[in-house]
Amino acid sequence: MSLNLKSKLPNLEQSIFSKMSQMAVAHKAINLSQGFPDFEADPELISLMQQSLYGNYNQYAPMGGIYSLREAIAAKTERCYGQTYHPENEITLTAGATQAIYTAIASTIYPGDEVIIFKPAYDCYEPSVIAQGGIPVLLQLNSDFHIDWEAFRKALNSKTRMVILNTPHNPSGTILKDADLLTLEALLKPTDTLVLSDEVYEHLVFDNGLHQSVSKYPGLKERSFICASFGKTFHITGWKMGYCMAPEALMKEFRKIHEFVVFSVNHPAQRAIAEYMKDSSRYEALRALFQEKRDLFLGGIQGSRFAFTPAEGTYFQLLDYSEISPQSDLDFAEWLLRDKGVAAIPISVFNLNRQDNHQLRFCFAKKSETLKRACDILCRL
Template sequence: MLNIQSKLPGVNTTIFSVMSKLASEYNAINLSQGFPDYACDPNLTELVSKAMKDGYNQYAPMPGNIFLKEAIAEKVNKIYNINYNPDTEITVTAGGTQAIFTALTAIINPGDEVIIFEPAYDCYAPTVKLLGGLVKTYELSPPNYGIDWDMVKKLFSANTRMIILNSPQNPTGSILSSQDMESLIKLIRGTDILILSDEVYEHLIFDGETHLSVMRYPELRERSFVVASFGKLLHATGWKLGYCLAPEDLTKEFRKVHQFNVFSVNSPMQQAIAEYIKEPEHYNGIAAFFQEKRNYFSSLLQKSRFKLLPCKGSYFQCASYDQISNEKDTEFCIRLVKEFGVAAIPVSAFYQKNTDHKIIRFCFAKENSTLASAAEKLINV
């Protein structure tokens, strides 16, 4: 046997893959992994086809198609009234996760500390550890998953290098408030701490709330990598296209890694998206679209014994099952697939310590018929 020393000895296959595989084996309705079960706009796929026919089939420039970067800059300016230079401050990536990995790799050195808020998207902590960094976690608690910034301050040390934010948050659907942002500004003022702001659900925010991007705050923007996703925006998660916004000095470091990690991403899709997002109506209605699905799914589950938690953004609905079972959430989710035919994600999987609050996550980015079929089964749990 070869003697191989794992760099991630405690990491196994992600819970998303595990639950999706289980859903397939038992022919269950898959509300676990976060992807739509409906098609993206056929006009968009036609634009991809046109781009292929027009010859956009070779390597795109390393930082991204200039037309797409200009379209991103225009979109950001329309929404946030902020100017990012397409040449020096915008990089097109192979999805949001690659952008997160690249930003961390560009900055984190062995011994650097990174603060994350758990439950957290599961790529953050392993990437930091892979780089020799130290993860410092702040555990959020249901039902509102709020942040006590005085407690966050206690996590600071001379080695604190970065804070990772995610709003709207996966898996909880919580969002950062103006008070959160002001508290964060006070904490990092006068430090060299950087921010990685995962904003892939920026347009999926409900009930008239405003997405408070770090871009809106100059003191945060000047030290932030902002990650966005076309997969979430355009209902095309399988395309794995996103982008990173950052000041020029941070972008230079980001691209040093990006050029050796991915170099460039799908050329015809970049060209197609550049054309597509020129029309704001292609993304302005997405919040209302998903709010309607959230409300529909919520109304169907009123007859169930699940207790739904607040969902202010994303396309995930968390639910407590503490009135149903005392099982661990992992065991409950497995039984939910096998006995009731619905796949969900145990929220303990988003905590490094597997903290179990008896809460599971459903994805409602599905056809209404899919949600209705799932709810019919969940009512019997």
Template sequence: MISKLPDAQTSIFAVMTKMANECGAINLAQGFPDFDVAPKLIDRVHHYMQKGMNQYAPMPGVPALREAIAKKIDHTYDVSISPDEVTVTAGATQALFAAITAIVHTGDEVIFFDPAYDCYLPTIQLCGGVPVNINLDKNDFSIPWDEVERKITAKTKLIIINTPHNPSGAILREDDINELERLTRGKEIYVISDEVYEHLIYDGETHSSVLKNAELRKKSVAIYSFGKTFHATGWKMGYTIAPSDLTEEIRKVHQFLVFSVSTATQWALADYLEESDHYEYLPDFFQQKRDVLLRLMEDSRFKPVTCRGTYFQSFSYAAISDRPDREMAEWITKTHGVASIPLSPFYTDHSDNKQIRLCFAKSEETLKQAALKLCQI
């Protein structure tokens, strides 16, 4: 059999989590919280299961949830969208797959930025697209817009952005979004904006959603995750927001991937979104965790990279070792009992800047135990 993804390997998240389990290490590798989902949200899921909402949901999503999402977008970004522009998906990764598949045809060029979330490249390849990767600045992970302008050709069909950015924790600002709009103006180039960490943004910064740019909205797909927002990554609940022409094509793919997602959970989320407090507390909540980790690591030999969003904090270990980052992450897991993620697997060219990523969506006690071990290196 000829593989469609001959270079694809087991996800680095799965590899490091398996190693953490085998070694009994503290898992700061894979991005999941070690604290519970809000009891009120659990109760609402149970309520709707008991009420009999256990069969197929409508393919685009339960109308009540799509209406709640539209209200949330209006409340959060002062942007009016129609519930008909919302499609509820089995997590953000499925949303990304459906959106990329809907847009990209054989031979289309797709610009994306490394280090990149690991599903972008294989999905482009499965669609017959031509990946055009551009490395972010290795110091602050900013987009080199002059290089983007040089890489845009008549074959460019899609640009994928991610803010707040996984794995670096960098953010895009309004000037970045405006530059993207300028570079795509008058061209048949679509945009996918991966915004799953929209509420996890710190230091008084605000989230620069592609939805807030009126021109980009006309040709963009914005992608979000309830799993990231409500600490329920295992539920695999996300959604897309896109204009009607793009939404129609996304749903054509979506219906043959999963058709629909958990009915009771959709009804529960519709109720839970009624109170904005359920997500507006998140910046302060996670900034406190980031700051705790940074403070605990002050006496270590690891040097933090600026993090403005997500729940990931990267550290340089260049002053400690010249080992390749994957080897370093494995060594730390096995000998010091803390699992991290090396950044080189997020690069198409496997760039190794001697950095590892830690997830701080953990209890303070977990962070203390992990930092104590890391400070001994």
């Protein structure tokens, strides 16, 4: 039987994450490509999950999420950023941040709407926009991964329905500064343009750096969806737990789509995380843990021929291999995996026009022994 099926995403390629992880398994390589830890979650959090499973919390949660967890998110947001979101109508629990991002886009983007995306960008943004009939407007970040605000000013027009931000930034590990958000706030003031802010690595900022949430800027907060991830924060990516915060009018539209995409999300996990969040000191401990891992990785390759600028946030580090090989980043990544046994992500796949700057992204959210084995290999190149 032949079906006349018209794809909404006809040009979608296999995810580079899936490709490199599959190759890593096939070649038994050390997998520093995909962004997931290879160490266990906090045993206390696992215990709380077990208590939830046996505590009769195995039926549907409320559509927006259990109230105690929404209250905990609101309290954390006020403590960290001095901003208030009402648990009842401005916070929704989602099946990971990717679902939150998709839902925010699906609830507000119509055919012909333009959405500004800064490249390199996480790979879910563009397909989500295209699936709604939106038009991605792609702006390449500068060589130091900062926004070219003059280019942004020129791209902004009456058709610009949304701007997508990501800070701390995947894949570069950079963070937006106060001046960036103030500039964006001023440029968007006379417009009806929305902001989608992907802040999944908000608690993983290093060297006494400061995460600038868009919630801290009144002119941005009033027009923004903020998407966050418990999976990234508490290294429980398999739980697929995230959330979205937005002003009531935006959240009302968000929930209209959310209801028919997932309705509600993992009930026992919500109970466990709500209890776990009662200890606010955990966030500083996480920051210290991941900075220690970043420093271990960078210290381990100090004598190598890679060049780098230490990541300001996330759990990714870019390495420039220009002094090692003239190969394209895709070819070098495949050679490194296949012949040397270390998997990384080539950055050109995220860039505008596949711009190749001879950089690979390495995930340092790994056990110390994993990182040390990888560093030993990288230092011999």
